[in-house]
Amino acid sequence: MRSLEKQSSAAILRGVAAMVIAAAMMSSPSRAGAQAIPAQTLRSAAAIVTNQGGQRTMLGSAFFVEVPSKLFAGSSFVYLVTARHVLLDAAGAPVEKLQVVLEDAKTGASREDPLPDERHWLLDLKHDSADIAVLPYGAPTANIAPIPLSMLFAELNQAKVGEMPDSVEAGASCFYLTAAALGEPKSRFVPLARFCRVSVADAAEATVTGAGSQALYFVDAPGAPQFSGAPVFAHTGDSYVLFGMMEPRARSDVDAALIGLAGVMPASYIAETVEALAEAQERKARSKSTIGH
Numbered sequence: 001m002r003s004l005e006k007q008s009s010a011a012i013l014r015g016v017a018a019m020v021i022a023a024a025m026m027s028s029p030s031r032a033g034a035q036a037i038p039a040q041t042l043r044s045a046a047a048i049v050t051n052q053g054g055q056r057t058m059l060g061s062a063f064f065v066e067v068p069s070k071l072f073a074g075s076s077f078v079y080l081v082t083a084r085h086v087l088l089d090a091a092g093a094p095v096e097k098l099q100v101v102l103e104d105a106k107t108g109a110s111r112e113d114p115l116p117d118e119r120h121w122l123l124d125l126k127h128d129s130a131d132i133a134v135l136p137y138g139a140p141t142a143n144i145a146p147i148p149l150s151m152l153f154a155e156l157n158q159a160k161v162g163e164m165p166d167s168v169e170a171g172a173s174c175f176y177l178t179a180a181a182l183g184e185p186k187s188r189f190v191p192l193a194r195f196c197r198v199s200v201a202d203a204a205e206a207t208v209t210g211a212g213s214q215a216l217y218f219v220d221a222p223g224a225p226q227f228s229g230a231p232v233f234a235h236t237g238d239s240y241v242l243f244g245m246m247e248p249r250a251r252s253d254v255d256a257a258l259i260g261l262a263g264v265m266p267a268s269y270i271a272e273t274v275e276a277l278a279e280a281q282e283r284k285a286r287s288k289s290t291i292g293h
Contacts (some may be wrong), residue, residue: 060082149274214265227262
C-alpha cells in the first residue's frame with residue numbers, strides 16, 4: 001500500500017480530457033492521436049516476459065490499477081493486472097522466471113523485476129473461467145502511473161459484468177497500451193499506443209485459446225499474442241475510460257465475421273477482482289491493528 005499521489009491522478013484525468021479533444025479532431029486513427037496521450041497514462045502499461053536459457057521472450061502485456069483504501073484515508077492499493085493465460089505455458093502449467101518490464105524512475109532505463117508464478121496471483125473469485133490474474137505490486141523506484149479505479153466502467157456506471165454503458169456504441173474510438181524495451185546494450189522503456197474502433201459493443205461468448213469461453217466485447221485490432229493483457233480505453237461521449245483488457249487470441253465459434261477482431265474482457269471483471277483483493281488486504285490490516293491494541 002502507498003500514499004495516494006493526487007497530482008499524478010489529476011495529471012491522468014487532465015490527460016484523459018486532452019485525449020477527448022484529440023479524438024474530436026481525428027477522422028481516423030493517426031500518429032497525431034498517439035502524440036495526444038500523456039506520459040502518465042502511458043506509464044500504466046507494462047510487459048511480462050520470461051528469461052530462460054539466456055533468452056528473453058515476451059509473453060504478454062499488463063497494467064497497473066490503483067484502489068483507494070476504505071480503512072486508511074489518503075492511502076491506496078496498487079495491483080498489476082494481466083490475462084491469466086499469459087502466465088501459463090501451452091500445457092496450462094505456470095511459467096517460471098516471470099519478469100515485468102518497467103522504467104526505472106532514476107535512470108529512465110528499462111528494467112526487469114521478478115514476478116511470482118501464476119499460483120501466487122489472485123484470480124476472479126466469482127467467475128472461475130474469467131481470464132484474469134491480479135497481483136499486489138509495489139515498485140516505489142519505478143516510473144509507473146496506476147489507472148485509478150474510478151476510470152473503470154464498473155465504478156463509474158455501476159455496470160454489471162458483461163454490460164457496457166449505453167454511451168459506448170459500435171464505431172466508438174478506442175486505444176490500447178503495450179510496452180517494449182528497445183535499444184542495446186542499455187535498453188530504454190517504450191510505452192506503445194495503438195488506436196482502434198469498437199466493433200461489438202455487447203458482450204458475446206467467444207473462446208480464448210488457453211483460457212476457454214469468455215464474455216467479450218470486440219475491437220478492430222490485430223491478434224498478436226503479445227497484446228494479451230493490454231488495457232483498452234474507450235470514448236464514452238465526453239471522456240475516455242478503461243473499459244477492458246485485450247484478449248487478442250479470442251475467436252467466435254458462432255460467427256466467422258468476427259475473424260480479424262480482438263476480444264476485450266469487460267472492465268467489470270477487473271473491478272470485481274481488484275476490489276475483492278483490496279477488501280481482503282483491508283481485513284488483514286484491520287485484524288493486525290486490533291491485535292496490536
